[in-house]
Amino acid sequence: MGVIANKMGLQVNPTAKESIAKKINTQKNNIVYDTKELNLWYGHTHALKNINLEIHEKEVTAIIGPSGCGKSTYIKTLNRMVELVPGVRTTGSISYKGNNILGKTMKVEDLRTKVGMVFQKPNPFPKSIYENIAYGPKIHGIRNKKLLDQIVERSLRGAYIWDELKDRLNENAFGLSGGQQQRLCIARALAIQPDVILMDEPTSALDPKSTLKIEELVQELKKDYSIIMVTHNMQQAARISDRTAFFLNGEVVEFDNTNKIFSNPSDKRTEDYISGRFG
Amino acid sequence: MIKQFDETQLKNRMNSRVRNNRIWKFIFFLSTLFGLFVLAILMIRVVMDGISFLHMDFLTGRLSTDPDRAGIMGALLGTVWVVLVVIPVTLIVGVGTAIYLELYAKRGKFKSFIETNISNLAGVPSIVYGLLGLTVFVRMMDFGNVVLAGGLTLSLLVLPILIVSAQEALRAVPGHLAEASYGMGATKWQTIRRVILPAALPSILTGSILSLSRAIGETAPLTVLGIPALLIPFPEGLFDTFTALPMQIYYWTLDSSLVAEYANLAGATIIVLLALLFLLNSVAIFIRNKFQHRY
Known part of the structure; x- marks a missing residue:
């Protein structure tokens, strides 16, 4: 617990440290993202309606819902990638560790350094495996070859793909299988040493075996990272997430512990969706 | 059933x-x-x-009124000098414009106004560009009918084509590559320089080489600029008067009623010009095949 206080740079004696940490823990404990009354429009389409969600640190939060329910839009709002679509408008606030990321003072480059993202389709660069991983550190100004080597190795190890790829670092990333490419993309996201990893249906383009590997990886990663994962696959959400949010027509219908959502949902629509009656 | x-x-x-x-x-x-x-x-x-x-002396010789002694070294050098102006000017201005329009400019009336105008400029007859060059570079800026004036005029002529093709090349880079870069906190410029431009470069180069071969073959704007085909010294710099291969062809064809062999000289020059264009296009095809990425 002292770690948290240390991270905040507090110089206090050990007992006070402990009590401050406790206070932090009980008050705003572990919340990375606090979304309040978020609304989002694409032109005239009201895509997200009054979203309120708290996302907790070092957990896997799954976002489920039928196509077009706004789940991808929401996750892209968390690192403001949604702004790449012209004509997007938002109201409300999303606070990331206490800073409103929708505010004018937030630099998107800064935010996206702390919040990595893995996309639906594996999207490695047409470069070597090494250069793919080194890309993030390089754009942040790291030139030292030795340090880059270390980062590449650590990131690939973090994504449990080092043993497969360590002898192929100079090969083009396009030569990898789809599943390997996606794990490479996860490693690439780890290389910028983020706190949060957003995953937008990361296994929807993969075969069952690769999917399983990614799921196991996510279980490992949540020890160090907060993971928010959009998924189309309800079994996946049930298998690997700690909390689940069910989106429908741009609204959060229900947000609760995953066990609760899948065993005893409080909303009839959630029950209908997870039991396969629609979607 | x-x-x-x-x-x-x-x-x-x-x-x-x-x-x-x-x-x-x-x-x-x-x-x-x-x-x-x-x-x-x-x-x-x-x-x-x-x-x-068509023999070696023809390629390396000076211009002469005597068909047996005439050579096209001056015109060849003139064309090379013009190319040396056209390549940097069109690449910098053309790719710059394409990057701005395709990647920075917000969708709106301003952008579509500019884009419509560029498309229209691509259709303006080349002789009009000659008049533009004559007014601006030869007269207003007072360069005279030198390499720089000719090169800039031909640059203007091919810029619209290059801009449109560079824009298409940039647009063809898959959005998910740029997203991956933005997702790691890269700025727009970093993403352009490290991801989008390298991916689009083969197509951009192909487009620029093709527009260059258009510039090399143009005659009309040069006649308006008053480019001579006389016994002038070889051009040695941007501010020297020059003649170019298509001008040489034009004048020899024009004068073939006086001296019949001039028609043969024009034919030989056309072979040289076509060989040059063929070479350039081959380079373009080579670049396209060799460096084109799979996404």
């Missing part, structure tokens, strides 16, 4: 459909042949006229 098709009718129709396909294929083949045929006639004529005059 009840058959909704009458089998014999189906069979008859099948035959006529297949025949139809064959007829259309033949028509399309003929139209392809037509173009090739005309080109072949031209090539044969030119080669027959020019080949006997």
Whole structure:
């Protein structure tokens, strides 16, 4: 617990440290993202309606819902990638560790350094495996070859793909299988040493075996990272997430512990969706 | 199951459909042949006229009124000098404009206004660019009819084509590559420089080489600028007067009524110009095949 206080740079004696940490823990404990009354429009389409969600640190939060329910839009709002679509408008606030990321003072480059993202389709660069991983550190100004080597190795190890790829670092990333490419993309996201990893249906383009590997990886990663994962696959959400949010027509219908959502949902629509009656 | 098709009718129709396909294929083949045929006639004529005059002395010699002593070194050098102006000017201005329009400019009336105008400029007759060059570079800026004026005029002429093709090249880079870069906190410029431009570069280079070969072959704007084909010293810099291969062809063809051999000289020069253009286009194709990425 002292770690948290240390991270905040507090110089206090050990007992006070402990009590401050406790206070932090009980008050705003572990919340990375606090979304309040978020609304989002694409032109005239009201895509997200009054979203309120708290996302907790070092957990896997799954976002489920039928196509077009706004789940991808929401996750892209968390690192403001949604702004790449012209004509997007938002109201409300999303606070990331206490800073409103929708505010004018937030630099998107800064935010996206702390919040990595893995996309639906594996999207490695047409470069070597090494250069793919080194890309993030390089754009942040790291030139030292030795340090880059270390980062590449650590990131690939973090994504449990080092043993497969360590002898192929100079090969083009396009030569990898789809599943390997996606794990490479996860490693690439780890290389910028983020706190949060957003995953937008990361296994929807993969075969069952690769999917399983990614799921196991996510279980490992949540020890160090907060993971928010959009998924189309309800079994996946049930298998690997700690909390689940069910989106429908741009609204959060229900947000609760995953066990609760899948065993005893409080909303009839959630029950209908997870039991396969629609979607 | 009840058959909704009458089998014999189906069979008859099948035959006529297949025949139809064959007829259309033949028509399309003929139209392809037509173009090739005309080109072949031209090539044969030119080669027959020019080949006997095409020798090393012709390439390295100075211009002369005597057909047996005339050479095109001056025109070749002039064309090379013009190319040295056109390449950097069009690449910098053209790719810069394409990057701004495609990646920075917000969608709106301003952007579509500029884009419409650029497309229209691509269709403006080249002689009008000659007048523009004459007014601005030769007269207003007072360069005279020198390499720089000619190069800039030809740059203006091909810029719209280059901008449009560079924009298409940038647009063809898959959005998910840029997203991956933005997702790691890269700025727009970093993403452009490290991801989008390298991916688009082969197509951009191909487009620029093709527009360069257009610039090399243009005659009309140069005649308006008053580019001579006289006994002038070889150009040695941007502010020297010059002549270019198409100008040489133009004047020799014009004067072939006076001296019959001038037609042969024009033919020989055309062979040289065509060889040059063919070389450039081959380079463009080579770049496209060699460096094109799979995404």
